[in-house]
Amino acid sequence: MKLPGDVDLRMAWAIFMRNATEYGNTWRINLLPNFFEPILYLVGMGLGLGYYLADGMEGQDYLAYIAPGLCAASAMNGASFETTYNMFVKMTFARLYDAYLSTPAQVQDIAFGELLWAVARALIYGVAFLIVIAAMTAAGYSLLSSPWALTMPLALALIGATFALIGEFFTSLIRQIDLYSYYYTLWLTPLFLFSGIFFPVSRFPYGETIAWFTPLYHAVRLCRGLCHGPLDSSHLVSAVWLSAVCAVLLYIVPIRLRSRFWQ
Amino acid sequence: MPAIEAKNLRKTYGALEAVRGIDFSVHRGECFGFLGPNGAGKTTTMRMIYRATPIGEGSLTILGLDVGVGTNDRAIKRRLGVVPQEYNLDERLSVRENLTVFGRFYGLRGGPAQTRIDRLLRFAALTDRSDTPVQHLSGGLKRRVQIARGLLGDPDILVLDEPTTGLDPAVRNALWQQLVELKRRDTTLVLTTHYMDEAEKLCDRLVIMDRGGIVAHGSPAELIAQHVTSHVVELHIESEAELESVRQRHASAVSRTARLAERLLLYTDRGEDIIQRVVHESPHVVATLRRSNLEDVFLEITGHGLEEAA
Numbered sequence: 290m291k292l293p294g295d296v297d298l299r300m301a302w303a304i305f306m307r308n309a310t311e312y313g314n315t316w317r318i319n320l321l322p323n324f325f326e327p328i329l330y331l332v333g334m335g336l337g338l339g340y341y342l343a344d345g346m347e348g349q350d351y352l353a354y355i356a357p358g359l360c361a362a363s364a365m366n367g368a369s370f371e372t373t374y375n376m377f378v379k380m381t382f383a384r385l386y387d388a389y390l391s392t393p394a395q396v397q398d399i400a401f402g403e404l405l406w407a408v409a410r411a412l413i414y415g416v417a418f419l420i421v422i423a424a425m426t427a428a429g430y431s432l433l434s435s436p437w438a439l440t441m442p443l444a445l446a447l448i449g450a451t452f453a454l455i456g457e458f459f460t461s462l463i464r465q466i467d468l469y470s471y472y473y474t475l476w477l478t479p480l481f482l483f484s485g486i487f488f489p490v491s492r493f494p495y496g497e498t499i500a501w502f503t504p505l506y507h508a509v510r511l512c513r514g515l516c517h518g519p520l521d522s523s524h525l526v527s528a529v530w531l532s533a534v535c536a537v538l539l540y541i542v543p544i545r546l547r548s549r550f551w552q
Numbered sequence: 553m554p555a556i557e558a559k560n561l562r563k564t565y566g567a568l569e570a571v572r573g574i575d576f577s578v579h580r581g582e583c584f585g586f587l588g589p590n591g592a593g594k595t596t597t598m599r600m601i602y603r604a605t606p607i608g609e610g611s612l613t614i615l616g617l618d619v620g621v622g623t624n625d626r627a628i629k630r631r632l633g634v635v636p637q638e639y640n641l642d643e644r645l646s647v648r649e650n651l652t653v654f655g656r657f658y659g660l661r662g663g664p665a666q667t668r669i670d671r672l673l674r675f676a677a678l679t680d681r682s683d684t685p686v687q688h689l690s691g692g693l694k695r696r697v698q699i700a701r702g703l704l705g706d707p708d709i710l711v712l713d714e715p716t717t718g719l720d721p722a723v724r725n726a727l728w729q730q731l732v733e734l735k736r737r738d739t740t741l742v743l744t745t746h747y748m749d750e751a752e753k754l755c756d757r758l759v760i761m762d763r764g765g766i767v768a769h770g771s772p773a774e775l776i777a778q779h780v781t782s783h784v785v786e787l788h789i790e791s792e793a794e795l796e797s798v799r800q801r802h803a804s805a806v807s808r809t810a811r812l813a814e815r816l817l818l819y820t821d822r823g824e825d826i827i828q829r830v831v832h833e834s835p836h837v838v839a840t841l842r843r844s845n846l847e848d849v850f851l852e853i854t855g856h857g858l859e860e861a862a
Binding site for chain 2: 297299300302303306307310311314382384385387388389390391392393394395550551552
């Protein structure tokens with residue numbers, strides 16, 4: 290089956306299944322940390338720091354305030370790791386993409402297959418987080434208060450796709466693996482701190498305006514809306530914003546990758 | 553229709569002319585070789601064939617499909633099997649997992665896929681290694697996995713780039729057996745090598761490449777008959793002065809002399825006579841008489857040895 294841009298879904302699926310096979314061999318080791326991460330953040334920031342914030346944040350209990358954003362960030366991290374370090378290693382050191390390309394697969398199939406897998410990883414991270422949040426809600430913490438929370442996996446997939454494609458784009462540009470420290474330190478870390486997970490970005494002059502142009506801000510806003518409501522047009526705007534970024538990168542990334550392999 | 557046909561095929565990387573206008577035609581069912589030293593343009597030619605790189609100028613047709621039409625690439629690759637020079641297996645997966653993963657690119661899945669993989673594992677003598685992670689295999693075994701992987705799509709043409717480089721002689725022999733077996737089943741084989749014995753043993757026809765061009769073509773026997781005498785007397789002489797004096801003493805009696813490091817080569821159709829003369833006149837020199845081979849052809853045409861860089 291063909292998608293626009295001459296993506297052959299069977300080829301993309303083969304690449305997805307390669308990654309799933311590798312993960313299948315190690316998932317017992319890999320899955321557990323996905324649950325520790327949310328617990329550490331929720332206990333450390335939510336219950337620890339939150340204890341000193343008696344009025345909560347924006348009229349909400351601090352733990353409930355940060356939970357949706359942290360969930361979005363875990364999807365971001367899951368997808369990012371797959372399309373940065375993992376993709377770079379497969380592409381350069383392991384020469385796996387050369388092997389894929391000597392089969393009927395083409396570059397755009399690889400880009401799409403890696404995207405699908407990164408979304409799957411984002412969902413594994415994000416849903417693990419969601420399960421912890423739901424368990425705490427059941428224990429009386431009220432971290433989920435809207436029925437729309439059931440649609441969170443869809444939002445996490447969209448967030449995963451966005452960051453997977455941004456990662457693929459960066460990966461298509463660099464020749465040295467060391468450059469990812471810039472990607473993490475000067476891109477993902479600032480996003481994590483200044484996208485409204487821990488405090489409203491309006492705290493800084495033009496904070497809201499600047500943040501509007503960055504992806505995690507929209508991811509956090511969307512997740513917060515779905516977890517706590519009420520939903521309004523701003524959440525729709527965020528979903529469209531993320532989808533638009535995906536569409537643009539779906540177009541650009543295969544071109545960039547192709548120029549790297551096809552010379 | 554030939555399996556592969558190239559006309560005035562060229563490829564440059566920046567200022568480097570890797571392939572300088574070559575013509576060749578590979579027939580179906582034959583083993584066709586590209587013999588030449590490192591840097592001769594063999595790998596670039598292979599990469600153009602298996603669609604890893606665009607062609608520069610000229611034309612290249614594979615199984616009747618013009619590579620100049622970009623949309624043919626998937627169809628071409630569907631019918632090719634590729635065994636590249638470097639090991640690019642999935643090191644973290646087992647042998648069977650590698651083949652299962654790559655089988656999906658050829659539409660192989662489920663039970664039929666495993667049946668086919670079992671057959672390929674038997675062919676490559678890997679059945680007892682099927683669950684071993686590839687990273688624990690030796691170079692020779694990895695190469696066999698690569699060959700099995702290259703055969704997953706039941707290709708019309710199997711392209712092998714330096715398949716035995718870096719392998720020990722026993723392993724090379726085993727691989728040759730498998731390639732001969734494939735040829736018997738009418739798989740077209742295209743291979744590059746810088747080992748003349750490999751080319752001689754496997755190839756029905758071959759081209760000799762040097763510095764991006766084709767300098768000779770034909771069957772191994774034709775090339776030898778056309779370019780060199782039937783026999784070579786090979787002398788190992790360490791001393792430069794003595795080598796020169798031996799050369800001068802016998803030069804007029806043989807067709808041609810050549811030097812490769814500390815070896816002196818005397819080309820002649822009267823091998824028995826010449827070696828007796830040499831042994832008689834220079835009893836302490838180690839002399840061997842052998843039939844001429846493709847390395848002699850290469851040396852004759854290019855003036856330098858196969859193992860030397862161009």
